[in-house]
Amino acid sequence: MPVMVHRFDLHVHSFFSKDAASPPEALIAAARARGLSGIAITDHDTCEAHEYLKAHPPEDDFLVVPGVEVSTAEGHLLCLGVTLPCLKGAPVKEVFERVKSCGGLAIPAHPFDQWRAGIRPAVLDTLDLEALEVFNAAVTSRRFNEKALAYAAARSLSQTAGSDAHHSSAVGVSSTAFEMDELSVPALLGAIRRGGRPDGHYLTFKEGIKKHFANWFRIFTPRPPAR
Numbered sequence: 295m296p297v298m299v300h301r302f303d304l305h306v307h308s309f310f311s312k313d314a315a316s317p318p319e320a321l322i323a324a325a326r327a328r329g330l331s332g333i334a335i336t337d338h339d340t341c342e343a344h345e346y347l348k349a350h351p352p353e354d355d356f357l358v359v360p361g362v363e364v365s366t367a368e369g370h371l372l373c374l375g376v377t378l379p380c381l382k383g384a385p386v387k388e389v390f391e392r393v394k395s396c397g398g399l400a401i402p403a404h405p406f407d408q409w410r411a412g413i414r415p416a417v418l419d420t421l422d423l424e425a426l427e428v429f430n431a432a433v434t435s436r437r438f439n440e441k442a443l444a445y446a447a448a449r450s451l452s453q454t455a456g457s458d459a460h461h462s463s464a465v466g467v468s469s470t471a472f473e474m475d476e477l478s479v480p481a482l483l484g485a486i487r488r489g490g491r492p493d494g495h496y497l498t499f500k501e502g503i504k505k506h507f508a509n510w511f512r513i514f515t516p517r518p519p520a521r
Contacts, residue, residue: 300331300477301469301493304359304486305372305403305427305456308335310342314460318343321462322352328466331477332357334374334456336403339365341377357477363403364389369413370403372427372456375483386413390421399483401454404430405445407438415445424487429455429494431468439494455492464501468494 306321307314316324318335325333335343335358344360352358361374366386373389376398381389393400402413404427418426426446429439446453455468470492472485 297473297475299471300357300474300482301329301466301471302332302334302357302359302482303330303457303459303466303469304334304336304361304374304401304454305363305430306333306335306459306465307337307363308343310340310346311337311460313338316460316462318347318358319350321459321465322356322358324462324465326356328469330466330469331355332359332482333465334359334361334372336361336363336372336374338363339380339382344377355477357479357482359479359482365411366413368417369405369411371413372401372403374399374401374486375479386417387420394422397483399424399486401425401427401486403427403456404433404438404442404458406441407433407435409434412438418445423449423451425452425454427456428453429468429492430458431456431464431495431497432458436496452486452489453492454486454490455494457497461501464497467497467501468492 308318341362360377364371365382366389368386373393376396390400405412428443428446454470457464457467459465470490472490474481474485
């Protein structure tokens, strides 16, 4: 099959996160409008969005990557290519090894961001990392992204960028491009490990305000009842 370039936003939240506002369908529509080939829905400590999407699957030419952002004891960890039970508060090494044993990929989210539970360098040094989020569109200070980029370069890690969208209008603000011969989760995980091309842009002031007040927006898009 021919190799094609696909762009993904690997850090997106749906209204199954307590601090986000949009349903999965709105995230997918927004990503399509920005020309993305897929997104990773990485809600906080829950994989409910992926259960929900079993009954509301996207079209075949768009990839929704299973994932979750686990609030480990040492900070936030994006877990891609897997669905997990709630592991909130578990040691990061334990979560990291569990993801790895399942064939997934664990990527520290907004590392160095001391205000948003970024994993500290002393802990990062103990992990057998393959990739690092070097650009997060919603960091509290741009210097945290700069530190993440320098750390990834020093360890020769694959680099990713993500919007950390908590509202559909922010999806795809930042993304990462990968060369892939098929649109599938295994192909994407392999591409992340080989390395992609991060394209980082910060949230606008308006999007930052919407993210901060995402819970207010939830009244317009209530979560579906529990099944």
